[in-house]
Amino acid sequence: MKCQKCGTLIADETDAYKHGDQSLCEDCYLDIVATPKTCDPWAVYTAKSLTKEKPVLTPIQEKILSLVEEKPGTAEEICAELGITESEFRLNFTPLRHMELARACKVDNRVCYTLFNR
Known part of the structure; x- marks a missing residue:
């Protein structure tokens, strides 16, 4: 089988x-x-309490964060720039959202990803 x-x-x-x-x-x-959910209050609480100082990020998470810091973009744009699948992007974006480092927002009917504090 x-x-x-x-x-x-x-x-x-x-x-x-x-x-x-x-x-x-x-x-x-x-x-x-x-599949991890980006909107998970318990995960946000846990991530924030565990990463009070400098969070430990994977190389892909660091690249995503630096990319959205330079210029907010859609998942498709970020995936194309980093050469990753949308599934990989979502898997790596979710912890960034839980740590309140990055977020998604609507811009002209498109979902864009940016820094949390923007």
């Missing part, structure tokens, strides 16, 4: 996870059901 999302071979049928009408491997199933 193969994962219907990524094509990985699933050795035993009991190791497959059902989501809707798809049979998925564990990784793809977790990507779908455990």
Whole structure:
């Protein structure tokens, strides 16, 4: 049996996870059901209390932060500039939002990403 999302071979049928009408491997199933939410008050509280001084960021998070500091942009523009997928962007943007370092806002019916304090 193969994962219907990524094509990985699933050795035993009991190791497959059902989501809707798809049979998925564990990784793809977790990507779908455990996606971090940017609007999560408990995550914001926790992130702010753990990063009171200088937050520790991944290299991609640092690049996103420096890019939106220079010029706010859409997810598509940021992804193109950094050479990452939109999924990678969202996964790395969420902690920046929780730490109140970056945020999203509407500009002319487009969702743009910028620094939190702008």
